[in-house]
Amino acid sequence: MSLMGGYKVAAQVPNSLDSVRVYLKTHLSQDTNYVRALNVLGRELHSGANPDYDKADSILQVSEQLATKLQYGMGLAKAYTNRGSIYYLTDRQPLAVMYFQKALTTAEEYKLTPRFICGAISNVAAALSKLGQYEKVAAMQLRSLRLQEQYNIQPRIATTYGGLGNALRELHKFTEALAYYRQALVLMHAEKNRRGAAIIENNMGICYDGLKRYDKSLGLYKAALNHAQEVNFDLLQADILVNIGLALKLSNRPGEGIPFVQRSLSIGQKQANKATMATAYFNLGQIYEELKEYKPAEANLKKALELAKERGDKEQIADYTQGLADLYGGMENFQQAYALQLEKNNRKDSLISIQTNAEVQRLIAQYETEKKEAQIKLLRQQAQLRNEELNREQVQRNALLIGGTMLLLLIAAVSAWLLNRARLQRLEEAQRLRRQIAHDLHDEVGSTLSSISLLSGMVNHLIAQKRPEAVERAIQKINTDARQILESMDEIIWTINPGNDSLQRIAMRLQEYAQPLMESKNISFSFQIDPALVDMPMSMEVRRSLYLIGKEAINNLIKYSEATQAKVWFARKDNQLEVLIEDNGRGFDVALPRERTGQISMKQRAEAIGGSLDVQSAPTQGTRLVLTTSIAG
Numbered sequence: 001m002s003l004m005g006g007y008k009v010a011a012q013v014p015n016s017l018d019s020v021r022v023y024l025k026t027h028l029s030q031d032t033n034y035v036r037a038l039n040v041l042g043r044e045l046h047s048g049a050n051p052d053y054d055k056a057d058s059i060l061q062v063s064e065q066l067a068t069k070l071q072y073g074m075g076l077a078k079a080y081t082n083r084g085s086i087y088y089l090t091d092r093q094p095l096a097v098m099y100f101q102k103a104l105t106t107a108e109e110y111k112l113t114p115r116f117i118c119g120a121i122s123n124v125a126a127a128l129s130k131l132g133q134y135e136k137v138a139a140m141q142l143r144s145l146r147l148q149e150q151y152n153i154q155p156r157i158a159t160t161y162g163g164l165g166n167a168l169r170e171l172h173k174f175t176e177a178l179a180y181y182r183q184a185l186v187l188m189h190a191e192k193n194r195r196g197a198a199i200i201e202n203n204m205g206i207c208y209d210g211l212k213r214y215d216k217s218l219g220l221y222k223a224a225l226n227h228a229q230e231v232n233f234d235l236l237q238a239d240i241l242v243n244i245g246l247a248l249k250l251s252n253r254p255g256e257g258i259p260f261v262q263r264s265l266s267i268g269q270k271q272a273n274k275a276t277m278a279t280a281y282f283n284l285g286q287i288y289e290e291l292k293e294y295k296p297a298e299a300n301l302k303k304a305l306e307l308a309k310e311r312g313d314k315e316q317i318a319d320y321t322q323g324l325a326d327l328y329g330g331m332e333n334f335q336q337a338y339a340l341q342l343e344k345n346n347r348k349d350s351l352i353s354i355q356t357n358a359e360v361q362r363l364i365a366q367y368e369t370e371k372k373e374a375q376i377k378l379l380r381q382q383a384q385l386r387n388e389e390l391n392r393e394q395v396q397r398n399a400l401l402i403g404g405t406m407l408l409l410l411i412a413a414v415s416a417w418l419l420n421r422a423r424l425q426r427l428e429e430a431q432r433l434r435r436q437i438a439h440d441l442h443d444e445v446g447s448t449l450s451s452i453s454l455l456s457g458m459v460n461h462l463i464a465q466k467r468p469e470a471v472e473r474a475i476q477k478i479n480t481d482a483r484q485i486l487e488s489m490d491e492i493i494w495t496i497n498p499g500n501d502s503l504q505r506i507a508m509r510l511q512e513y514a515q516p517l518m519e520s521k522n523i524s525f526s527f528q529i530d531p532a533l534v535d536m537p538m539s540m541e542v543r544r545s546l547y548l549i550g551k552e553a554i555n556n557l558i559k560y561s562e563a564t565q566a567k568v569w570f571a572r573k574d575n576q577l578e579v580l581i582e583d584n585g586r587g588f589d590v591a592l593p594r595e596r597t598g599q600i601s602m603k604q605r606a607e608a609i610g611g612s613l614d615v616q617s618a619p620t621q622g623t624r625l626v627l628t629t630s631i632a633g
Contacts, residue, residue, distance in 0.1 A: 013037045017044040030066055035075035038063035042082045046089065049232035053086050060086075073110025077103045081123060088127055089235075091275055091311075096127035114151040118144040122160045129166055137167040158187035162200050165207075174207040181207065195236075198227035202240050205247070214251035221247065238267040238276045242283050249283075254290040261287065278307035282320055285327070294331050301327055503536045503577070504529065506543055507570055510550045517558045518566060523583075526567035533572050536631065545605040546579065546627070549613070552598040553581045553625050561585025561623060572631070579627040587617045 013036045014020045020040045027034055038059055045056035060083045067075035084099035104120035106112075125140035141164040148156055161184035168177035181204045188197040201224035208217035221244045228236040241264035245257030261284050268276030285300035301324045308316035325340035507529045518525035538546070550568070557566055563585030571578045599615060606613040611629030 013040060015040060017041070017048065020044070032067075032070060032072045032075060035063050035067045035070065035072055035079075038066070039075060039078045039082060042079070043085075046082065046086045049234065051089070053090055057083060057086050073106060074112060074116075077106040077110070077112060077116065077120070080106060081120065084123060084127065088130065091130075093127050093130040097124060097131070100124040100127050114147060115153050115157065118147050118153060118157055118160065121147070122157060122163050125163050125167075126159070129163065129170070132170075134167045134170045138164060138171075141167065155187055155190060156183075158184045158191065158193070158196055158200075160184075161187065162196075162203065165200075166203060169203065169207055169210070172210065174210040178204060178207050194227040195231045195233055198224045198231070198233060198236055198240070200224075201227065202236065202243065205240075205243055209243070209247055209250065212250075214247050217247045218244065218251075234267050234271060235273065235276060238264040238271075238273075238280070241267075242279055245283055245287060249287050249290055254287045257287050258284065274307045274311050275313070278304045278311070278313075278316060278320075281307065282323060286323065289327050289330065294327065297327055298324075298331075503533045503538055503570065506538065506546050506550075509547060510554070510568065513551060514554045514568065517554065521558055523558075523563055524565045526565075527569075528567070529570040530572050533570055533577065536577075542609045542629070545609045546629075549602045549605050549627055550579065550581065552602050556598065557581065557583050557585070557623070560588070563622070575631050577629050577631055581625045581627075582622065584622045587619050587621045587623055589619060590615055590617050 013033055014023050020037050024034070024037050024041065027037065042056045042060035042063060045052050045059065060079050064076060064079040064083070066072075067079055080099045080103035084096045084103060087093070087096035087099060100120065100123040104117065104124055107117045107120050121140055121144040125137045125144070128140070129137045141160050144157065144160045145164070147153075148160065161180045165177040165180035165184060168174075168180065181200055185197060185200045185204070188194075188200055201220045205217040205220035205224065208214070208220065221240050225237060225240045225244070228240060241260045245261035245264070248254065248257035248260070261280050265277060265280035265284070268274075268280055281300045281304035285297045285304060288294070288297035288300060301320065305317065305320040305324060308320050321340050321343055325337045328334070328337035328340065507527075511527045514527070515525065554568075557563065561583045563583035566583040567580070569580040569582075571580065603613045606627055606629065609629055611627060614626045614628070615623070616626070617623040
């Protein structure tokens with residue numbers, strides 16, 4: 001027995017559809033057990049072989065209201081979760097995100113179990129995945145994994161690994177995705193969760209399709225189909241059957257794929273699921289086109305497009321219109337092909353505009369700005385300007401993709417590093433470092449990505465106003481910011497590279513940074529390191545702090561000193577490392593720290609590694625900065 005929201009919860013509610021109906025008829029008290037029973041009924045009604053989504057939603061609304069009245073946190077969170085699941089399965093993703101987020105907020109407010117909270121995070125990520133926000137999905141799933149590590153949740157939550165695999169798959173990182181899928185599949189088999197295993201096997205098959213390993217994908221699809229049939233998961237069967245047909249087409253066996261896709265169509269028709277039917281019709285059309293059977297190809301593609309229009313799915317409408325245009329091109333019906341191509345282009349342009357405006361609104365609302373690729377849609381007034389700006393757009397997209405992917409890999413690398421450390425002290429050090437890296441990424445990369453996204457959104461307006469000079473300035477700014485992101489990422493990655501775990505590497509990095517700056521100001525520069533320190537190892541945290549303190553001091557010297565001579569010296573005194581940075585410049589009053597920036601930050605960094613920072617200066621007397629820390633660092 002446990003306590004949730006002030007109410008005792010007895011583990012006596014049945015778990016099957018028929019028995020829970022009997023229970024609700026005989027259980028007259030509207031208490032927490034009644035809420036639990038309503039949640040079970042709602043779950044079974046929407047997740048069974050013949051789902052009744054409307055009835056399930058109505059029952060869960062009653063559960064939600066009663067749980068709110070009773071202040072029963074677990075019951076309310078599960079009601080929200082089940083309603084989110086209904087909207088997820090019926091392609092109402094904004095509602096799914098909203099209700100999964102409500103479940104997460106409720107779980108945190110009522111301090112539910114860490115396992116439930118981690119699962120709630122993964123659910124939000126799953127709904128965001130359907131909206132195409134894959135970088136954000138990856139970040140949320142990694143957040144869930146970090147919590148599972150922090151609380152040592154055993155067994156790990158399979159859907160978290162599966163969700164991270166999905167995000168990587170959508171980013172075309174198929175090999176990386178497969179690694180997470182395999183972990184998810186092991187967990188699903190351990191739980192004897194055949195439904196979950198079918199989903200993971202289907203997704204692994206898609207990855208192998210992307211790698212053009214159709215022998216592997218077909219084997220996984222057939223295993224997934226067997227598991228989906230065992231649990232009567234019809235809609236997943238339909239999805240798998242289409243994937244089998246697609247894999248056969250891609251492996252030059254299109255005729256063999258037709259029966260599988262037709263079975264998928266039959267399931268969609270039985271379920272009256274227009275999305276499933278549209279997908280099946282489209283893939284049938286493409287298979288017939290591959291076989292050069294143009295009449296059935298045309299008929300199926302038209303049915304797919306008609307269903308997509310009925311559903312108002314703008315992306316499917318654009319894709320299916322393009323597919324039909326390609327078919328007419330192959331049939332040499334160029335008039336029809338041209339008309340459909342124009343229609344598709346107009347729809348796609350409209351969709352891009354909507355997505356861009358929505359992204360600007362998310363930025364204004366302070367959503368995570370680094371998770372969205374900026375999209376620049378250029379008008380047709382000047383062909384030369386259009387080509388130039390399209391090239392700029394590609395540079396910007398690549399920069400965002402590099403930044404987002406490196407962020408993902410960086411966090412994953414640190415997470416993997418944590419998993420392999422057995423001693424508590426090392427775990428605590430790694431946690432502190434990860435927080436600092438996240439802080440640096442937010443400070444150094446996040447604001448720049450925000451700038452890129454906002455500038456991208458402005459380009460449309462500038463073009464519409466026929467202001468090419470302003471467009472050019474905006475694109476130049478995007479390029480500058482992109483380069484700044486790459487430099488910041490390079491610097492952060494350098495600090496965590498174990499190959500740089502020596503004082504000599506820090507010294508070389510600082511010298512490489514300082515030398516061109518000194519030359520640009522005609523400053524005679526001397527750099528020395530005590531030979532006894534060359535091979536001295538340095539921890540990641542100490543190395544990072546030493547480098548950042550040195551870099552800040554050199555920047556101040558260049559900006560403010562007006563010096564003609566400067567030196568940097570790494571020396572060993574007893575069991576202490578002493579770093580001296582000295583110039584013969586105009587100096588300053590140390591009682592007025594505003595004249596030189598970053599002194600507080602440098603002193604805080606020195607103290608954080610158990611050292612001290614002494615700044616000696618006076619007007620016209622130059623400046624001497626001495627950083628001292630233990631060799632043991």
